Amino acid sequence: MKRRENIDKFKVPTNYxxxxxxxxxxxINEEVLPKNIGFKTPTGYFNKLDFNIKRKNNSRLKEGKLIPVVSKKTFMYAASIAAMVLLVFSVLKDATRVYTLEEIEISSIENFINEGNIQLKQHEISILFTDEILNNITSNQSRLSGNQLENYLLENINDLNALLPY
Amino acid sequence: MIDEKELVIALKSQNECERAFQILVNLYKERLYWHIRKIVLNHEDTDDILQNTFIKIYKNIHKFEEKSKLYTWMYRIATNESITFLNKKAKKKNITIEEVKNQLIENLESDIYFEGNQIQILFQKAINTLPQKQQLVFNMKYFEDHTYENLSEILETSVGGLKSSYHIAVKKITAYIKLNETI
Incomplete structure (x- = not known):
């Protein structure tokens, strides 16, 4: 009787x-399968691995560092001289001359806007575009297929781990 | 026994990171090597991916938020690196990842670092008939003997899902071998 009580106290995992x-x-099925896959490594491979990783890591770190062609000091001298020359020219320049839109480079206009000299709101920019242009922009975006996106990521992103949450 | 938390702290510190990295490499180099080798099959590619995996771990250790075990995180990086490698190879040759693996299996016979026989080649072919994720589950359970709980963390799949996936994988592989070994 006592023995049965003990057995009753034993439990098994759910759904066992x-x-x-x-x-x-x-x-039973696994018994049929080979126990090893027949792969081997070169002699002493794991002993040399630490050194090889260290060497590769160091060479990558060196590749990542940019060595300046011109020293910081020389660059400062050159930049100061260039700024002075620019200042002299801009003072001497005929201030009364009026430029046409064609004479101004697009990059200069971009810089002018980027420097905050003109404040444009989103709706002000959108009225500059026709409906057709706006539709083209939207439909071009929707034409990106899953495959194209995958191809782009595989070709342009070296580290797919960067897309994963840690 | 090295405490994982202490190792992570050392890896993240400026003074101790190099020494800690050396310990980390020594601890995991063989396990990660065999994990990668079963995915990409040849030694040269495995060596390249393994080195890249460790370099990635070294460079990104400060991003490791310790939400999972270090070991799990490293396995995930090694797995992603290996699969990305196969995908790139497939894209380059304009063939599928299965075809790339088939080519790699065909090359095994002339591989100086392969000493298996026809049964082992058939075994690899059988594994390659499985979907990519099922291959991972099979290899990690059959050869590396991970627990389902560990696998669940590495592959981000439920324990129940993994158990049935492994069960199906074993069935498919044995059926493939039985069918093809007599031919």
Whole structure:
């Protein structure tokens, strides 16, 4: 009687008996499979690996560093002289001359806007575009297929791990 | 036994990171090597991916937020690196990833770092008939003997899903071998 009480106190994991058959079949099937895959490594490979990783890591770190062609001091001298020359020219220049839009480079206009000299709101920019242009912009975006996106990521992103959450 | 948390702290510190990295490489180099080798099959590619994996770990350790185990995070990086490698190879040759693996299996016979026989080549062919994720589950469970709980963290799949995936994989592989070994 006492013995039966003890047995009653033992428990098995949930679904153990339901899954038992599957586990057993798996074990029997596994017996047929080879126990190793026949791969080997060059002699002493793992002993040299630490050194090889260190060497590769160091060479990558060196590649990443930019060595300046001109020293910072020389650059400062050259920049000061250039600024002075520019200042002299701009003072001497005929201030009364009026430029046409064609004479001004687009990059100068971009810089002018980027420097905050003109404040444009989103709706003010949008009225400069026709409906057709706006539709083209939207439809071009929707034409990006999953495949194109995948191709772009595979070709242009070296580190796909960067897209994963840590 | 090296405490993982202490190792992570050392890896993230400026003074100790190099020494800690050396410990990390020694601890995991063989396990990660065999994990990668089972995915890409030849030694040269494995060596390249393994080195890149460790360099990535070294460079990104400050991004490791310790939400998972370091070991899990490293396996995930090694797995992604290996699959990205195969994908790039497939894109370059304009063939599927399965075809790339088939070519790699065909090359095994002349590989000086392969000493298996026809059964082992058939075994690799059988594994290659499985979907990519099922291949990972099979290799990691059958050869590396990970627990389902560990696998669940590395592959971000439920334990139940992994168990049935492994069960199906074993069934498919044995059926393939039985069918093809007599031919």
């Amino acid at each position: 008996f339901d899954e038992f058959e599957n586990h057993l079949l798996n074990k």
